[in-house]
Amino acid sequence: MSAAADSSLVVALYLNEADSTRADAACASLAPPIRLTDWHRVEIANAFQRAVKNSRITAEQAALLWLAFTDDVTTGRFEIVQVDHAAVLDRTLTLTQKHTATTGTRSLDLIHIASALEIGATDFLSFDHRQRLTASAEGLKVFP
Numbered sequence: 001m002s003a004a005a006d007s008s009l010v011v012a013l014y015l016n017e018a019d020s021t022r023a024d025a026a027c028a029s030l031a032p033p034i035r036l037t038d039w040h041r042v043e044i045a046n047a048f049q050r051a052v053k054n055s056r057i058t059a060e061q062a063a064l065l066w067l068a069f070t071d072d073v074t075t076g077r078f079e080i081v082q083v084d085h086a087a088v089l090d091r092t093l094t095l096t097q098k099h100t101a102t103t104g105t106r107s108l109d110l111i112h113i114a115s116a117l118e119i120g121a122t123d124f125l126s127f128d129h130r131q132r133l134t135a136s137a138e139g140l141k142v143f144p
Contacts, residue, residue: 003030003143004116005125006109007043010036010078012127014044014065015051019127026125026144033079034125037088037115041080043108044069081119088114099137105130116140 005027012023027034048062057065072078091114092107099105105113109131116124117138124140126132132142 001031001122002120003034003123003125004112004119004121005034005036005040006112006128006131007036007040007047009125009127010034010040010069011044011047014068015047015056022127022144023125027077029143030123030125033076035079035081035116035119035121036073037081037083037119039108039111039115083115083118088118091117095134095138099134103130103133103137105134110134113138113140 009019009023009026011017012020013027017023045066048057048065051057052059052062069078073080088111092110095105095110095114096107100110109126109128112126113124113131113135116135117140122141123143124132124135125143126135127144136142
């Protein structure tokens with residue numbers, strides 16, 4: 001079994017959010033590493049900087065959170081895997097045609113699902129209801 005995650009769930013591990021405790025428990029319930037892609041790295045870095053912009057944290061705190069995240073990659077909590085971006089985008093288009101009219105799943109959420117499928121993940125961590133519906137419909141076991 002291998003797990004992949006939505007970046008917003010990963011961000012909740014580092015920023016103090018309503019779902020932070022649930023995110024930590026969900027990640028702890030699965031064997032590491034949780035597999036992420038370069039899309040996640042960009043989105044996580046962006047979330048930290050948006051928190052600075054919104055005065056939730058300072059720039060120094062954002063830098064420390066980024067170091068904590070990269071340390072978690074180094075120590076094996078997360079693994080950054082390379083994907084064939086063209087294949088991911090093709091699969092994302094397929095998911096869009098198949099699910100968006102009924103679920104309303106956003107494009108970047110579909111990219112995370114497509115990436116999980118491309119890397120052979122069996123489990124998917126997300127709090128987003130629309131993303132969870134789509135991931136489940138595609139055969140991924142959804143947590144929490």
